[in-house]
Amino acid sequence: xxxxxxxxxxxxxxxxxxxxxxxxxxxxxxxxxxxxxxxxxxxxxxxxxxxxxxxxxxxxxxxxxxxxxxxxxxxxxxxxxxxxxxxxxxxxxxxxxxxxxxxxxxxxxxxxxxxxxxxxxxxxxxxxxxxxxxxxxxxxxxxxxxxxxxxxxxxxxxxxxxxxxxxxxxxxxxxxxxxxxxxxxxxxxxxxxxxxxxxxxxxxxxxxxxxxxxxxxxxxxxxxxxxxxxxxxxxxxxxxxxxxxxxxxxxxxxxxxxxxxxxxx
Numbered sequence: 022x023x024x025x026x027x028x029x030x031x032x033x034x035x036x037x038x039x040x041x042x043x044x045x046x047x048x049x050x051x052x053x054x055x056x057x058x059x060x061x062x063x064x065x066x067x068x069x070x071x072x073x074x075x076x077x078x079x080x081x082x083x084x085x086x087x088x089x090x091x092x093x094x095x096x097x098x099x100x101x102x103x104x105x106x107x108x109x110x111x112x113x114x115x116x117x118x119x120x121x122x123x124x125x126x127x128x129x130x131x132x133x134x135x136x137x138x139x140x141x142x143x144x145x146x147x148x149x150x151x152x153x154x155x156x157x158x159x160x161x162x163x164x165x166x167x168x169x170x171x172x173x174x175x176x177x178x179x180x181x182x183x184x185x186x187x188x189x190x191x192x193x194x195x196x197x198x199x200x201x202x203x204x205x206x207x208x209x210x211x212x213x214x215x216x217x218x219x220x221x222x223x224x225x226x227x228x229x230x231x232x233x234x235x236x237x238x239x240x241x242x243x244x245x246x247x248x249x250x251x252x253x254x255x256x257x258x259x260x261x262x263x264x265x266x267x268x269x270x271x272x273x274x275x276x277x278x279x280x281x282x283x284x285x286x
């Protein structure tokens with residue numbers, strides 16, 4: 022009501038964007054730029070929020086989607102001149118930390134897991150199994166690297182070296198992002214980009230986060246007891262809510278649990 026009465030000041034509003042789950046270009050419920058774009062745009066654009074708070078609980082995933090989401094957050098923060106504050110729940114690791122680093126400040130719970138600033142690629146090799154079963158793999162390509170790292174053929178050392186080069190380049194992008202966003206806060210005599218993870222207190226000592234704290238009390242301390250919270254998040258499609266996507270959702274849940282399990286969660 023206050024917003025319609027001239028000269029009466031409205032209570033401050035904090036837009037809360039929940040970023041929970043694996044970061045992936047595909048899959049219902051996963052975090053990706055296409056799905057989150059309208060959510061993030063609305064959070065920054067609806068009224069004039071005093072701040073945008075990111076609730077992060079993610080073990081990571083796609084480096085490209087992490088970069089796209091993070092870039093969108095920074096672009097809107099600059100355009101709207103709105104501060105962004107991240108609050109880590111269970112974990113902000115790998116791509117999850119990439120998202121946290123997009124904020125101006127990062128806070129976490131004492132037991133939150135933070136870090137894993139590295140890049141990984143995992144596959145399998147099944148060529149010996151095929152040979153034992155008398156199955157011959159036939160692959161025809163134009164371009165000698167087109168079948169790079171085919172899991173049904175013996176591993177090629179040149180392909181492995183080529184993959185490692187790609188991973189190093191992505192890792193460099195990740196390191197550059199963190200170094201730029203945490204400029205002046207990271208120790209110069211410690212390599213934090215090894216893929217290691219830390220609990221929040223140690224992460225604070227290393228400059229990866231700014232402190233220990235929870236969203237509501239910290240925002241009330243900063244903006245007053247009357248601050249209001251407006252939540253934004255991904256909504257499931259109507260059919261998914263009624264179980265029409267049960268198989269997809271179950272497979273996604275297994276993959277997500279596996280990703281979180283890396284960090285003992």
